[in-house]
Amino acid sequence: MGNNIRNIQCLTLSEMNDKLNNKELAEYIFNFNSKNKISSAPETTVIAYVMSYFKPLSFKRIAGTNVIINGTHGNYIVSFQLQEKIYNSLSKRTLSSDLTLKLCDSTTTDIIAKIGIEYDGHSEHVTSYGIVEDKRKDLSVLKQTGMVRLRIQPEMFQTNEEKKDVYRAVKKYFEQYIKLIPREKRSVKSGRTYIECPLCEGVQILGSQSCPVCLGDGSVKKNVYIGLDIEVFDTFDCPDCTKRTIKNCRKCRGTSFLNRNEAINIRREELKRL
Ligand SMILES: [Zn+2]
Numbered sequence: 347m348g349n350n351i352r353n354i355q356c357l358t359l360s361e362m363n364d365k366l367n368n369k370e371l372a373e374y375i376f377n378f379n380s381k382n383k384i385s386s387a388p389e390t391t392v393i394a395y396v397m398s399y400f401k402p403l404s405f406k407r408i409a410g411t412n413v414i415i416n417g418t419h420g421n422y423i424v425s426f427q428l429q430e431k432i433y434n435s436l437s438k439r440t441l442s443s444d445l446t447l448k449l450c451d452s453t454t455t456d457i458i459a460k461i462g463i464e465y466d467g468h469s470e471h472v473t474s475y476g477i478v479e480d481k482r483k484d485l486s487v488l489k490q491t492g493m494v495r496l497r498i499q500p501e502m503f504q505t506n507e508e509k510k511d512v513y514r515a516v517k518k519y520f521e522q523y524i525k526l527i528p529r530e531k532r533s534v535k536s537g538r539t540y541i542e543c544p545l546c547e548g549v550q551i552l553g554s555q556s557c558p559v560c561l562g563d564g565s566v567k568k569n570v571y572i573g574l575d576i577e578v579f580d581t582f583d584c585p586d587c588t589k590r591t592i593k594n595c596r597k598c599r600g601t602s603f604l605n606r607n608e609a610i611n612i613r614r615e616e617l618k619r620l
């Protein structure tokens with residue numbers, strides 16, 4: 347290992363349970379193995395972190411070793427798959443993808459977008475041979491399935507902000523596809539089943555971004571968001587400091603981040619002026 351940090355701090359089972367707020371799912375992820383090969387603790391830790399941003403999460407065992415893991419993103423479902431098998435036409439072998447996230451329509455369950463996440467903890471990934479091999483695999487997966495894969499190196503997954511950046515990137519990726527859905531299809535709502543968004547309290551924009559829970563709608567499906575853990579979303583990018591931190595910024599006091607209350611209040615003030 348030497349001086350470079352090719353490692354991350356791993357979650358214990360109880361920490362994973364706290365993160366996911368779902369005991370069965372936490373146990374499943376914590377003990378996850380494929381082909382009798384136990385997944386590394388760093389890998390399951392990364393998977394748990396990514397999933398934690400899509401709470402509430404549901405876990406269901408179906409036939410054999412198959413499971414259904416679903417999360418929530420605005421009024422959409424995010425379906426998670428561990429070790430999805432993809433045929434590699436170049437090597438004529440099957441390769442597995444660490445984590446696949448599928449953004450689905452909550453009524454039709456049609457897939458809107460799909461992205462893969464790979465945790466590259468093993469040192470083979472940073473040898474020149476390994477780097478080329480990874481790129482080859484990514485090319486093959488994209489060619490075969492249309493799915494891009496985001497590769498996470500341990501050095502990129504140290505601080506809380508770095509962990510959240512992975513989520514921010516996935517969210518941004520999903521947003522591009524959501525924007526392609528015609529407006530009228532995006533917001534078919536009846537007053538009874540929708541409530542004001544518990545995170546942004548209806549103000550729609552927090553900091554410089556649309557609210558990560560309602561995706562800027564200001565309202566969410568009532569049944570889905572019972573038990574939402576708003577603590578997960580604790581910092582928001584300052585709208586005035588998105589490119590660089592301004593020392594005397596009055597909104598964020600030079601930190602470039604706002605907490606939830608600050609973000610809501612700033613947006614409320616802004617709405618008054620509109
Ligand atoms: Zn919201």
Ligand SMILES: [Zn+2]
Pocket residue numbers: 584585586587592595596597598599600601602603
């Ligand atoms: Zn600022």
